[in-house]
Amino acid sequence: MRNKEDEEKTGQCQCRRGFTRRGFLTSVGVGAMAALATTGKLSSAKEASSAEIAAEQAVVITLTVNERSHQLLVEPRWSLLYVLREHLGLTGTKVGCERGECGACTVLIDDLPRYACLTLAVEAEGRRITTLEGLMQGEELGPVQQAFVEEDAMQCGYCIPGQIMSVEGLLRARPQPNQAEIRQAVSGNICRCGTYPHIFKAAARAADLKAKR
Ligand code: FES
Ligand code: FES
The missing domain is CATH 1.10.150.120 ([2Fe-2S]-binding domain)
Structure with missing residues (x-):
């Protein structure tokens, strides 16, 4: 059985929460690129090589939360937790450790429990998000x-x-x-x-x- 340290080294945690801290950090660039590609802002392969620029750019995403669709301007580095609370006013999702240890921020993504603090908002696009309010x-x-x-x-x-x-x-x-x-x-x-x-x-x-x- 792999321990947490091993998982963080490899970034391959398959636990139910879905993301390790390492995976979270590395996925900033990947998530940013994916979001830019879907919004048509990724114009060339040359631009795709600069994850740093993408991480600072605001992008438009559509989130489906509690069966309602929301179009939002977000920075790719923003967590789903931050967007739910600060931009959608869904404060039933709580802020605890903000590093995947306490579970206070748990939401459902496609019916599976996930830590919203370790999920980027851009990664949640196209998924069904359910918060406490949605129950x-x-x-x-x-x-x-x-x-x-x-x-x-x-x-x-x-x-x-x-x-x-x-x-x-x-x-x-x-x-x-x-x-x-x-x-x-x-x-x-x-x-x-x-x-x-x-x-x-x-x-x-x-x-x-x-x-x-
Ligand atoms: S706030 Fe503690 S796991 Fe997300
Ligand atoms: S932390 Fe107080 S009821 Fe669980």
């Missing part, structure tokens, strides 16, 4: 949100949006998960208040609520 059903809480309330699964609450998104991602893939799968699903979400027993119960309760709805 609401009109004015009502979604089943996972409801289950966290019913099971009293929060103390300070700061980690909870990320925990909820990880559980939502799990249930989209495994509607009736077992305890081991629940624990695995939230293993990338740190709760400094230690409410894990309630979080595990909430995940199981959420599976029941989803099945009933």
Whole structure:
């Protein structure tokens, strides 16, 4: 089994979060180039050799967030977390460590939990992004949100949006998960208040609520 250090050296982490810090840094140039190519601003192979220039240029991208399409002018170095909060006002996604360690920023990308702090906004173009706000059903809480309330699964609450998104991602893939799968699903979400027993119960309760709805 590869450890985290090995993965960071190779930049080949295949974990569910998708990106290592090294991968994140190297992907700035790649993401910038891809964004420029799709917007028609990449006019020659000569220009493509300068990732530094591209990283500073604002580009227009279209993000699909909670089933709504947004056209945005972004710098290729901006994280998805920054764009969601500061440009789309979706502050349900929390800022924690900003380096892929705490899970507070977890969102779903194509139904899979991902750290928004380690995902570039340009990389998320063309993908389905779901945030905490997208789990609401009109004015009502979604089943996972409801289950966290019913099971009293929060103390300070700061980690909870990320925990909820990880559980939502799990249930989209495994509607009736077992305890081991629940624990695995939230293993990338740190709760400094230690409410894990309630979080595990909430995940199981959420599976029941989803099945009933
Ligand atoms: S803020 Fe993204 S993992 Fe901590
Ligand atoms: S409830 Fe406080 S960090 Fe989890």
